[in-house]
Amino acid sequence: MNADNAFFLFVNFVILETLYFMFTQLFTILPLTCAIFVLLFGVFILSKDRTSPMNRLMFGFSLSMFFWMFGTFMMFGLRGENRELALFWDRFVYAGVVFMPPFMHHFSLIFTKNKGQRKLLTINYLFAFFFLLISRTPYFVDDLNIYNWGAHSQARLFHHIFLFYFFIGTGIFFKNLFSEYRTIFNKERKIQIIYAFVAFAIVIFVGGSAYLYAYGIDTKFPFAYVSGLIFPVLLSYAISRHGLMHIRIVAAEILVGLVNFFIVIEIFLARSVSELVIRILVAAIVTVINVLLMISVQREIKRKDEITKLAKSLEQANLRLQELDRQKTEFLSIASHQLRTPLSIIKGYIELITDGAYGKVTPKTKAILADMDSSNERLVKLVDEFLDITRIEQGRTKFSFGMHDMNELVSSVVKELTDRAKDKKLKLVWKAGKTKEDVYMDDEKVRHVVFNYVDNAIKYTPKGKVTVTLEHGNNGVILKVTDTGIGFEKIDEVNFFQKFYRGKNVEGTNVNGTGLGIYVCRKFMEAQDGRVWATSPGAGKGSEFGFWLPQKTGEKPKVVQQDELAGVPHEIIEKKDTSTLASVV
Template sequence: MIFEPNNSTDIISLIPLASAGFVFILGIFVFLSNWRATLNRIFFFYSISITIWFFGTYKMFFACENAETAMFWDRFIYIGVIFIPSISYHFSIAFANLRRQRKFVFLGYLISIVFLFFIKNPLFTDKLFVYKWGCHTIAGPLHNVFLVLFFVGIIALFANIYIKIKQAKEKIEKIQARYAFTALLILSFGALGFLPAYKIAIFPIAYFSGLICAIILAYAILRHHLFEIRVIAAELLTFATWFVLLIRLLLENNWQNRIIDGMLLVLIIFFGLLLIRSVIKEIEQKDNLEKLTLKLEAANERLKQLDEAKSEFLSIASHQLRTPLTTIKGVTSMLLEEFWGKLNEEQKKHLDQIYQSEERLLKLVEDLLDITRIEAGRMQFNFKPTSLEELIDGQIKELRPMAVKKSLYLHFIKFKSPLPKVLVDAHKIEQVIQNLIDNAIKYTDAGEITITLEPTDDHLLFSIKDTGSGITKSIQPFLFEKFQRGPRATTHYTEGAGLGLYWAGKVIRAHNGKIWVESEGENEGSVFYFTLPIIKEA
């Protein structure tokens, strides 16, 4: 029977060529995505074997009229096919991570190498069988032995991947294994290509197996990150270009055009690799940044938990401290009032020191309790329409003796017309004002302290300016945080705990206001501001 190619057979011949090109490109893609991974390297060599098989099939298709050429390409095919059982087995144990079976891998490759030396021997294949859809060399006794080993390798492949499906703990691993199982099962139909070796003419269904297998694997890579690959647009475009140019090169009959296409393919591969490498590097940097962000978020969450635990501890400790301190203060007060008998001046002096220390401790405990209440969202506010001017007047009257004692001029410049009221918790805002005036007096050795209050849009703006020690620029952003104090505060006024401004900031923000400080630097004085919203008229 003489094989005569026609239009339909020409179309069929393009299928193994497309399979060879697609499988080869897919193998390069998997290899370049992570060449350090053992599984990726094995798959690359797997794809080379399959590419040799399908490319040889394509070339043999047009050589059937010349027995010598046809037998050359058939033996070329077996160079790839002989290694398929051993590579299939190797791939399966790497994919399923079956370390105990690794000792058989070397044996598999050794058997493949032995058969490689017999592909030209008549005992392996001899003569040519020509049929309607192509041609094939006729199998000899050694081919029968090879066929048994071929199916042993393929059966082991599916058995190991099935083990992977059953043992996979993650859902994504099961999905990946199922896709790999399906793709390689379809590829195994390529074994039907052995039937013509036994003079069984069959429509070349095997030609389609490589292309379908490659398409399924490509989908598994794109959709389910098979081989742990994250595909990017640059890679898809580059490999698609390679595939088109490779097919064009193989189909070109003119040697001059083939050389040009080959040079173009080499250039496209070179620049494509540079592009992919740069994009992958950028993605890796982005991934590292995302991982770092997640770590920082986890650390931040942990810090929040620790901060909450600390606040809870402070709340409990403060409650436990307040009761005995109040008792001590009461008893000390009664002793100073000579409730249990007369005291001499020395005794009164020491008792007064105890009383003052108890006052400071109680104030610190109250501050800690207020802060823990605010942070826990348990602080209760009694909002009422209030005149901010009256609150300021009250605090100036109370604290003026302290200013007079230091020869400081403390005055309040009132606005020229009556100011609207604000909706606030009068007691807490009064404490904020008291804290700011008290600080101004403490940190001002000479000069004056000026307080102003004026309307700005829908807010009242409070300011207190002093001619005191000032605040450096580096400290200002952190001044309203817990336990933060300026350098002079830590050296000259050691009694404070750095909670007053933090508490003031919390209270003002709870009233939908703002608080900040301005200072040109050390010894340049400072100005503290806060705003509170005006009650809108109905």
């Protein structure tokens, strides 16, 4: 037998003996496993942010559990063979356990951001130090209870008092978390509280069953120490899944650590030198990959946190803008109503003066009165647009639906605006449909849209003609108003029909406007399940404004409020604009 084979036989023998020992000494190994696991968890927590009071307290609590589990391992291993040494290790256990109540109490105050209970917390810590000192004496524990799985010290007078303090002190933790849970509404925060509550409850109420052994009560299996495994696993899941304590990377590091652990074990199971070298190389490669993985995870989590913060700030800004928009709408509504009355009175007096109700009017005065009336009309129209906007945004616009002839409606608009076109020496062409075009619509609102389209085309066309056409398409009627006017660029095409937007093409012209007219047109058409659009080959090449309305049959006349229409939110309508508009055009 060569040296290599002898070496590997020895290694395999050691591993097999270790596994045999682990299975035969399960009761002893369980506390040790839990002790190592919970200590590693505490170190991980502390390494993430050593300055965080919450992380420090979690490390302190994990250290208390380590004292408990490791001291139990040492005490179980003796199996009562050395009474003095077994008592020493049991008192070692209480060196950590006595601080669990104040650590949990302190943790709950930081976790819930509770700035009160300072005196109560101080008293809790003082009791912990008192029981730390008294636990060194035979008045706390003394003598041993022997079980088939190990030994445990016997409780004395001060242990009874400590037990009462232990459950009262830790109960404050659960009371604070429960109070926080009842007063908050954030779902993610509630989940965090539930996980923290359950994890610590397992330690206190499952792990707390270990006190039974001090009173001679044998549970046959020391399942109390399993809590040392469940506690860090549950908190690790809460950390990774729900951002508890803001150190989600801990779960990834634990996973990587376990992978590395099993790979290292594989090295010792190699059967030849070549296999040993290969496994060492694999372990090195996996370690490098794991390091790169952790760097990537850290960057990803950092980026995600930044995006989350940005999203929250944008949400707050959006809420603020919505509030400002609501206030603006209310202001417009109040101001418009206040302006409407005096403008109507001014119009009435201008008409009375023009008609001679206050005496003879000279031609020069009539010209001045005509200018005043024209300016007043522009103000009235502006106020009406403001009122339309406020009614639309507040959902107070009423729609009166019925079957109406679209040809007749458009003809009336063209007839009304013909003289205005002639004054600018423009040709106004109306290509009516060949048959009667009955459409289920609010004829007043649709007439407003047609009037606005034709009126704008006349305003922004210095020379040439304006053409109005009506045709069928996509199970509805399509109206187009084309002109040979100033046109517009693509940037305007994208922004038209937005509130207060005026195209770049009108800069430098003497045409007045607010950018509200075609916005109101869009809202009126969308409320009737219609669509609007505007296109142009470019600046100086004319433009086309149009709309599409569905032709519905079998509908009865009705009057409805805007917010009762179709049940389709404006947000959904606006998202459909592009695709539907493309198919219509």
